[in-house]
Amino acid sequence: MAGYTSVTPEDLEHMLATIGVGSVEELFDAIPAGVRLGRPIDLPPGEPEQAVYAELRRLAARNVSAEDEITFLGAGMYDHYVPAVVDMLMSRSEFLTPYTPYQPEVSQGGLQVMFEYQTAISELTGLPVSNASVYEGPSAVGAAAYLAKLANKRTRVLVSRGVHPHSRATLETLAVGYGTSVDEVGLDDAVTDPAALRKALSDDVSAIVIQQPNFLGSIEDVAALSEAAHEHGALVICAADPLTLGVLEAPGHQGVDVCVGEGQSLGNRLDFGGPSFGFFAATEKHLRSMPGRIAGETTDADGRRGFVLTLQTREQHIRREKATSNICTSQALNALGGVVYLSWLGRHGIVDIGELMLQRTHYARETLAALDGVSKLHDRPVVREFAVKLDVDGVAGVERVLDRCAVGGVNAGYALGRSYEEHADGLLVAITEQRSREDIDRLAEVLGTAVAAERAAAGAGAGAGVAS
Amino acid sequence: MAGYTSVTPEDLEHMLATIGVGSVEELFDAIPAGVRLGRPIDLPPGEPEQAVYAELRRLAARNVSAEDEITFLGAGMYDHYVPAVVDMLMSRSEFLTPYTPYQPEVSQGGLQVMFEYQTAISELTGLPVSNASVYEGPSAVGAAAYLAKLANKRTRVLVSRGVHPHSRATLETLAVGYGTSVDEVGLDDAVTDPAALRKALSDDVSAIVIQQPNFLGSIEDVAALSEAAHEHGALVICAADPLTLGVLEAPGHQGVDVCVGEGQSLGNRLDFGGPSFGFFAATEKHLRSMPGRIAGETTDADGRRGFVLTLQTREQHIRREKATSNICTSQALNALGGVVYLSWLGRHGIVDIGELMLQRTHYARETLAALDGVSKLHDRPVVREFAVKLDVDGVAGVERVLDRCAVGGVNAGYALGRSYEEHADGLLVAITEQRSREDIDRLAEVLGTAVAAERAAAGAGAGAGVAS
Amino acid sequence: MTIAATTQAGSTPQQREHATTIFEKGSPGRRAFRAPALDVPPVDGLIPQGLRRADPPRLPEASEPEIVRHYVNLSKRNFDLDSGFYPLGSCTMKHNPRLHERVAALSGHARLHPLQSPRRAQGALELMYNLQESLAEIAGLPHVSLQPSAGSHGELAGVLLTRAYHADRGEQRTKVLTPDSAHGTNPATVTMAGYEVVKVALDAAGGVDLDDLRAKTDENVACLMLTNPSTLGIFDPNVEEMARVVHEVGATLYYDGANLNAIMGYSRPGDMGFDIVHFNLHKTFTQPHGGGGPGAGPIAVSDRIEPYLPRPQVVRRPPWAPNGAPASSEGEANGRLVGGPPVYDLDEERGGRDSKSIGKLRGFQGNYGVFVRTYAYIRSLGAEGLKDVSEVAVLNANYVLARLRAEVGDKLPLAFGERCMHEFVLSGAPMKKELGIRTLDLAKRLLDHGMHPPTVYFPLVVDEALLVEPTETETRATLDAFVDAIVSILAEAEENPQIARNAPYGTPVRRLDEAGAAKRPRVRQTL
């Protein structure tokens, strides 16, 4: 037999005899004739390891990864450097191959990692309690809205247009199940419009959802927005970029009730979008309605310090239809990467990296805005990401510019028009500690040329794309 | 302070006080003024991890590796597939980071691996005793000659011209220290010339050195050569390719006294030549004069089975100037890779892979020999490697042909003339389980074109190289 | 004397080590990370007053060597699949081939940005497209969405699809049926999707009680969620009739794919009449379980459900011609894009306002890194290998079951029937009654034998349940050792039940005070 099984003919004979059947097929007798496949599965035959490796390498080679170009593409996931210690620890059998720590006596490693992770997330967000992770960022926003519903039974959520489009879309999908309606609050000069928010708020609003920094990279006045929401007894859900929380005020200190976010930038790979993890922190009073695993400290029979999965009465395997969430398998390994990364970054590093991104974002923004045919989309303070306008013909024009930049080995960013009609000419540019001034200058050079070429081509009525 | 040290200012103060000095510099007072550097070391400043990674990646990208081309280059190291389990186990902290198992109670893992490795090498070579590895192949040949000298005090070694040029060169270098002279025995029709050997043999010959298969890929009649040597009381040292020993008779069954070889093909990377490991096996009576570490089975105070470094009285740290070798740090981790690979390959796999190489080598040889301007260098049976003659202008011509093939993404092999003047027009082609028939056919296509082009260019009196 | 010595000596380092967290290690000012030098002209006040953080988060202050040693030692306080038998029922703890980790780590996969232009992500899209096709064939259902992040996420997608399907027909259904043996995620999902859970009883054989099903199936029923083989390890013989009953009232039939690994090559959910299936890629197709993820829960659906699928999906298009012009080869990152006629793309349109799609369940395209591993697994095994997986999984389970029934069948009887599929459920009730040890005690004592216990106290329908799933990658020797351990623990308990009741002994910690932990929760460290 093939693959990773190991039944020898002799094993087979002995085992069938022990079971008391004449063949393996007999063990499948329970399957009615009417539902049998009756033919082999229509898939290619198995291949030896070396061939499968070659095939997966062929596919990898057909992707242009962050290792192959200078990339300024962000919009939710970022090309940060993943330190080697993270890979090394994530690949330890002892962390990689067990499952959820149902048997705490032999799972102290994983449980303590969760406890340390929860502590780190709590510190980052400035909120007292954190769970051990959820799937990823946008679905964490959806989960937060469910918590709000459980908390105040209200059925309306207000979401800022500054929140990641994927988070808004996910929220809308899930809200249907919650019986919650979702209304959008627009932006004014690239931040959540306070007036619009106040107008939209009423006592049936379960929660407002904002993002810090928002999708356009601008820094929201979270405290002010929170205050407005609280006046109507609505919860404040804030999606935050964890790597900016060394320099940006902690959401927990700004009245936020639930802070969630995408954890990829914390020592996780891009992986074309996953797996990563979502973090989920809240104020004390929501502890017992949080979704997902939570590790707690306790002692063992001999009085030794230990850790367990706690408050499991929240969870599906105990509470079933009354559970506060249906989540089971989550992202424990990715969260491990997150806490190892945060330990590596450290108390000073989290500030250093935030400051570096802050300064470089400013430099990049000014540098690009100085180019012909490029201007700032807004003047608001930004960190880690910012948007510019290209004087080209809409999204199509922007995407042609991106293609031209790709020719120069630079990925200039995200065509904002793909999710913001009102910014059809917008380009969203992301900065990490991996993008040096030299890289930024190179971007300016390539983008400047690309925009000029695109405008020339458009002028020539061609718009003929990169071939020209 | 930088790097991986961790003395905080507070640590420093406390430690200096405990020591009773005022500064770290004071601790270096013992160094006389006359020998002090008195300036900083002239090296660039340190870089963060991400920058060093980028630099090492830049360098890697300037190499054309076996991952970037279809390679038939061998001549001592081969592009075999390294199974993922080998990497995974070699990178376990518990195997990767300890040193030589001087404390057996906490080194049973490494010691048992050595014991298993020794067993596997003993099985492969058909010889009863193996050490736990030496540096690599050619120096293993040198070490074997030293063992022969210790065994029979004779001062002459005969080495077949079929032995790897690097092994012969290394032997000559080391023999100077042994006070041993080295004479070469020529080849006749691509195998060690029996007549020449008999002629060269005399009772002052300490050992003869042969290789199986030899450098030209041909299969030597080891038993016959051994018999001749033994008639004069000379030891027989055979350098063998371990991956052919599933199909080729074990040297130990052919009268060989010491079998050594390059272990790279057993689950070790190419690594531009190292680190790999050399294996070293011998007949029982040489056990106590073997070089290097040897693990032995024993029991502990509670009667439990265990393993220790044994026969250490052979070794430098005990026996000093009377040691049978000066080797200390060797290649334990690479040998681990070797035994894991052999376990993965298994009893049937070692035959399967040998047979596959045998058949493909034959196919490749016939296919290439059918090309215009390409002919067999000899008709002898070959396995894993073979030589052809190119109808071009000497080594330079062959190397231009190799450049032309490289343009086609194929590395056609090794220009034999680089080490065999008599085969200036020779090309040595290596086959592994990674070179499919399709690859071989591609080689034929590219090589045929390259030879034709080279001959045309030469004809045109140009010989102008690949630019044409 | 020796005792004294032993005591004073303590046991192994790993046991003696007292749990200290990374926050308790390190020292002020210590660091591992060194930031790149600030290479742009520094500007003050880029963050408005009040929005700048005054007190930075108190993250650890440790050197790299400290971090490595801390987490390496922590890891040693885990039991893991690479170290021993892990028959955790319903979780399919099978061998994780390391090839999968190697290929997932290739930079072309691992460092690919999810928003990279499809023109420059052809390899990833081809892989996802092929995986969609493979999963469709394995499920026997034509359309696949890879998006859900895990099984329960797939369940949620499935029930929301059902809602969208009915809403599109102007129907407002209120109930979802789940058998008593259902996994907790099923009812939890139903609630989150806004439906009422209606439990369906089991019959004497452990299958769904058809009469009860018929009685509870009406026009208000939106869906029946079924796990088949069930969490009892039983293939429901009445699945065709159940499908008929459910479809008759226009409800959908949902297949919980957690146990699909039992029937590959023998039967397919589609052939059984299911409308929606979720896969647990991390179970059926092996995936390192990571201490609780990551996984992935793609869904396959029938034609009538297809219009509502989440977006984006990967589609295959005629050769790409950007703006009519072939992309310049230079621009194609070394001709990566000029290769191969079929070009793969992300179909976002259906996600637009006017579409019937339920929209997005998460960001981006799903857990791609998991897809890479699954794809490698399917390519390694092929059709034959997948069938072999199910056959050996079922063979191993029945072998363990047969031995246990023969040797301790009176104390640990099989809950239903005589045989099983890939897993089986024993009841510890007689053991508890006769030997005075509970299933929990048996589980804890197994830890001293160096094995992970089976799933305990699930499914709920069985008293003192023990759910055993050996998986196909374990050897007969390991299976025998497991049975021997259970036999010896029961014999030991006959002598002295205290031993099991106080177990484990040889673990890094012993039984932990879970009640206390829940009463006064300490879920973070106070710094």
Add this chain to the structure above:
Amino acid sequence: MTIAATTQAGSTPQQREHATTIFEKGSPGRRAFRAPALDVPPVDGLIPQGLRRADPPRLPEASEPEIVRHYVNLSKRNFDLDSGFYPLGSCTMKHNPRLHERVAALSGHARLHPLQSPRRAQGALELMYNLQESLAEIAGLPHVSLQPSAGSHGELAGVLLTRAYHADRGEQRTKVLTPDSAHGTNPATVTMAGYEVVKVALDAAGGVDLDDLRAKTDENVACLMLTNPSTLGIFDPNVEEMARVVHEVGATLYYDGANLNAIMGYSRPGDMGFDIVHFNLHKTFTQPHGGGGPGAGPIAVSDRIEPYLPRPQVVRRPPWAPNGAPASSEGEANGRLVGGPPVYDLDEERGGRDSKSIGKLRGFQGNYGVFVRTYAYIRSLGAEGLKDVSEVAVLNANYVLARLRAEVGDKLPLAFGERCMHEFVLSGAPMKKELGIRTLDLAKRLLDHGMHPPTVYFPLVVDEALLVEPTETETRATLDAFVDAIVSILAEAEENPQIARNAPYGTPVRRLDEAGAAKRPRVRQTL
């Protein structure tokens, strides 16, 4: 009761596991490897009768899951640097940055064939060239050969260079001087290089006795091999005078670089007058020690020794123009070769018959994989970082020494002097006399404290020697824990020496019968 239970429970799985080898696992017919299908027309009799192997080697027959589990569990029976303190004197067990493993694994390095045309291995050659230059600067000697595989291999190279140097001058020298404190590889090397070992005594301070040196230095002396700082951790204050004495008779001065990590940024062998130096890259520049390798032992030499260096060496050449023509960009694997004026090459000529080179010491160019790691380390630390390494190594050693002298100085006195460089040697003689436990017992008892013992019974000149090298990457907390452990072991011995004499207790096995192993050697498994 609890005792009984504990006993029956055994200890942790890792301890209870009985050692079984991979040959004892598996089962006939089982396999992990699946060979690619034979894709060429099979031909019989390709191997002549009698040369074909009749009985294939009896390698293990195991599945991949079995192999993984076997070796993972074996690994847990090792103590390793990532898990605890490892102050093994003279071996420099410092933290191994994982960045090094990552970059060494890049396919451009890891899968590069050693005979690849230099034109297509420019990255590797540039790296080696830069490493040669860096090592030359660190040694203070202008010429470097990277070839030797380890320190002892470098020693052999060095002594053979000395032989070649003298032979070239028509001299036949017979003796090599080594101090009593020399590492075993020094005398062993001398013998293999065909010289007689002459031992030089130490003076009261632990340095070389100048009078004895003068007395033994004559025209028959080829070389003095010196380790400085010595294996006693002492920097020899008379090194200048020694150089003078040795050079006066035309002998060479050889520097054993094992302890170079103590003086970087402060002094260089070249400045001390040495002709030849070997580096232990795996010590000074950190390298995972792999359970006994791999390492690398490059050598640096003065101008007068240069002509005899092993070949090949890496040289830098004016821009490459193969046969006058620039290589076609196509053929350059994406322009890899057209970049950058300086082109690196392997200089083989000097290896030719007529050259003065001693030739080759091994195959190919040396342990390149080790060079990659060393290069990454040097780039990470830079000049300042390397000096910091030496300073903290010396600081840590002196801190541990100061505490031990203050707290157990009477039982474990420092062998010589008051302070040390990066390591120091204590004598266990008083401890043995007063407490009745030997250095060996102390070492074994340290194992129960979860620490690896220092080097014991070396150097030979010190009775009951304990050679402690903490390294610079350990924290003060770890150093304190080590001192505390030693203090507590001595206190415990005061109470009851038996405890240490019978130690260890908590290890996978206890003291092993080494004598028995040597008497009836079982060095392979009988199958």
